[in-house]
Amino acid sequence: MSDGSGNGQLEGKVAVITGAASGMGLATAERFVAEGAKVVIADFNADAGRAAAEALGPAARFTRCDVSVEDDVAAAVALATDAFGRLDIMFNNAGIGGAFGPITEIEVDHWDTTFAVLVRGVFLGTKHAARVLIDQGEGGSIINTASVAGLGGGAGPQAYSAAKAAVVNLTTTTALELAPHSIRVNAICPGVIFTPLMHGGDVDDAEAMVSELQPLPKRGEGADIAGAALWLAGDDSAFVSGQSIAVDGALLAAGPRIFGRLKNTRNVHRMVGMAHGTTGQAPVARRL
Ligand SMILES: NC(=O)c1ccc[n+]([C@@H]2O[C@H](COP(=O)([O-])OP(=O)(O)OC[C@H]3O[C@@H](n4cnc5c(N)ncnc54)[C@H](O)[C@@H]3O)[C@@H](O)[C@H]2O)c1
Structure with missing residues (x-):
């Protein structure tokens, strides 16, 4: 049963959310549970992940997971089916800022780790969730967190932006492949969302940037991504697949200015x- 604060839009559904110990993943876990879903929080950060699951109560479980490690991702998906009996929604959301600095200086290891978390992580989540969803034979929704940085330059470092561009393409190719199984695959491309990853503690600086560059006069919050994820997870988006949807306060719409x-x-x-x-x-x- 839902906790009564939502409309029961995800009643009876089970989701795995990676990176759900913080930021937009946590906001989505809270929203999904409020809408009646059961949620597996899969995160690298065990302390924060455990605390998040405890706060959400019996509708949530935590598993310590590095999304770049196949066994960890397989175990997160298995926890959903073991604890809650099925899987309906996979939200591949975990992320890091990754490698930064001039292209002439970036270490290969840092580049590779960025892609391992941001791209291999989405691949592994899709792979293991799709196996379960195909076996269940009732369709499902896979949601990937890309970024406006994956749709052009100027919104992030090279490795991060290239990795997010790969997530956008992986979303379209897997949407085609999984469509015959009624599994939908979509991506959310957040703009500036006020999470610890984005502002790194300097909220004032982030607010100043937003007021200058973002057309909508509103701070992007984790809850804004949770709302988009809820729509993509639920039946109201039943005919939507292969899309990468910007949730960005019209940042991209503002274009070249x-x-x-x-x-x-x-x-x-x-x-x-x-x-x-x-x-x-x-x-x-x-x-x-
Ligand atoms: N905040 C923004 O403005 C913004 C914009 C565009 C895209 N994004 C993307 O949104 C997603 C969520 O970011 P956020 O802003 O909520 O950040 P956040 O730092 O608040 O949360 C990210 C979570 O991912 C977890 N994580 C990191 N690496 C992991 C790994 N290898 N395995 C499992 N978990 C791991 C972290 O422990 C953390 O709990 C990321 O993919 C990020 O790239 C964020």
């Missing part, structure tokens, strides 16, 4: 009219 900066477009919000380009016709304009 050229319009409004050239002299002839600077007054764009104070004027209304029609530009005829180089046709020789005069522009029509009226000041607002």
